[in-house]
Amino acid sequence: MSLGSRYSRVALLALTLFAFGRLVSVSVFAQSSAPQGMVLIEGGYYQPLYSVPQKSTADTARVIGFDLTKNTSPLVTGKTVDAFYFDVDPVTNGQFLRFVFENKRWQRSVVSRLFADEAYLRHWEADTELGVLVLPDQPVSNISWFAAKAYADWIGHRLPTLAEWEMVAAASETSQNAQEDPAFKKEILRLTNQPAHKPLPRIGQSTPNFWGVRDMHGLLWEWVSDFNSALVTGESRADASLERKLYCGSGVVGASDFTDYAAFMRFAFRASLRGQYTVPTLGFRTAKNLEEVPAS
Numbered sequence: 001m002s003l004g005s006r007y008s009r010v011a012l013l014a015l016t017l018f019a020f021g022r023l024v025s026v027s028v029f030a031q032s033s034a035p036q037g038m039v040l041i042e043g044g045y046y047q048p049l050y051s052v053p054q055k056s057t058a059d060t061a062r063v064i065g066f067d068l069t070k071n072t073s074p075l076v077t078g079k080t081v082d083a084f085y086f087d088v089d090p091v092t093n094g095q096f097l098r099f100v101f102e103n104k105r106w107q108r109s110v111v112s113r114l115f116a117d118e119a120y121l122r123h124w125e126a127d128t129e130l131g132v133l134v135l136p137d138q139p140v141s142n143i144s145w146f147a148a149k150a151y152a153d154w155i156g157h158r159l160p161t162l163a164e165w166e167m168v169a170a171a172s173e174t175s176q177n178a179q180e181d182p183a184f185k186k187e188i189l190r191l192t193n194q195p196a197h198k199p200l201p202r203i204g205q206s207t208p209n210f211w212g213v214r215d216m217h218g219l220l221w222e223w224v225s226d227f228n229s230a231l232v233t234g235e236s237r238a239d240a241s242l243e244r245k246l247y248c249g250s251g252v253v254g255a256s257d258f259t260d261y262a263a264f265m266r267f268a269f270r271a272s273l274r275g276q277y278t279v280p281t282l283g284f285r286t287a288k289n290l291e292e293v294p295a296s
Helices: 003-032 058-063 093-102 145-154 162-169 182-193 236-245 261-271
Strands: 038-041 044-046 079-081 084-087 287-289
Touching (some): 079 162
Antiparallel strands (some): 044 079, 084 287
16 A cells, blocks of 8 residues: 555545534533533434325326326425424423413414414413413414414524424434334324313323433324425325325325324314314424534
8 A cells, every 4th residue: 555545545534533523512512501401302304295206107197196298296205304393292371381481372262263263272271371181391282383383483493493393203212214114103103092181181191212202192182384395296186185095095106104093183183174173192202403513
């Protein structure tokens, strides 16, 4: 080996170690600076349940309900997700109570029906009273998308995207991505199919997953910012066809993983929602972009 070649290898190794150290330091900094009640979720690649590969033929695309001659990019084929902060637990009754105290327009008797239906916060005793049967540390439910978004804006956060939520939900207790683990899928399906708890349990009772997040499955459904974009093609008849296919056997056609029945249930539920809807088993949690890491 020549001296020049040796120096080149040493320089490359040094550069690699520096870059790796930089990545580790950024990750540690981001984790240590996570807002209270949140954890760092490292970025990654998200493959949606329904997608049309770029090389698919028009006939293949039509099987899942749309015509490539009308829309050359009907569904997302996958995307890279940047790192972000994510709530460890769903937002609670107590947290949302403070919000409505300071934002009267979101109190039950005041809120516009354009932004929340008649069942909004109906389990509470009154506008600013939980009542004896509703605990502060239970997840808040009967919340519309508009109300969830307003709360997230109020605290300087945002609702997670569908891709972000699904990435976190794919983690088991020991693996960042357990989607290929049959035991994990079976357990998630069991949690998804179990009868709804009445009243909802308190937060923090389950074992955290790989990221340190609790209750991603089985406690309640959760809003995401783009809940209504999962199966939107831009053509109303195609959208309706896609939504119907989720509820029958043909729903597996075109899916990236036809064995993930719990994911089918989540997508079907989201497809049934409108922004003003409220459900006793539908709550939310928030996300936040990483702040710029100062140069060292």
